[in-house]
Amino acid sequence: MALSLGVGGTPVAAQSPPEKACYLTLTQHRTGLPLASILMQQRPVQFSVEFIHSVLGTRVSDLYEMRSDGKQWRAFLIEETFEGQGYGLPYGATAPGERYERVGDGWRLTLNRVIDPLVQLPLPQQEIDLVWPIGRIRIASLSESSVRITLEGCPPD
Incomplete structure (x- = not known):
């Protein structure tokens, strides 16, 4: 059974989802086993994946925005x-339209690249x-294997 997360990432009891609710859904990539369902209340749906760089040991943050082509939702890496x-x-x-700039002690790359899946x-x-x-x-608290992140339940834009 998938974990449902509410405010602050706190697990919540399963309940009927609101009509036209948007959920980030995390599943095991190869098996499709549901791991978590996160209610996303804002539009556009944006979230980050933050991690420690495996070589440098510094923090990296990838900002994604979910966008619909009328048939499916896909993740776009935007920063x-x-x-x-x-x-x-x-x-x-x-690539055209990308911007690379110094921000404090770090760097920011602004882009518009689809990451699917x-x-x-x-x-x-x-x-x-x-x-x-x-x-x-x-994410490792949910699974030791690859985790796929999708958007479910949202009506197309």
């Missing part, structure tokens, strides 16, 4: 913030958190 330079981190804007492998040493406006959850 990445991080400190340092290293393997797997951007070193500049590489959005899957995270929750390696414990990376401390991967799913963060939304009113809560956060450590």
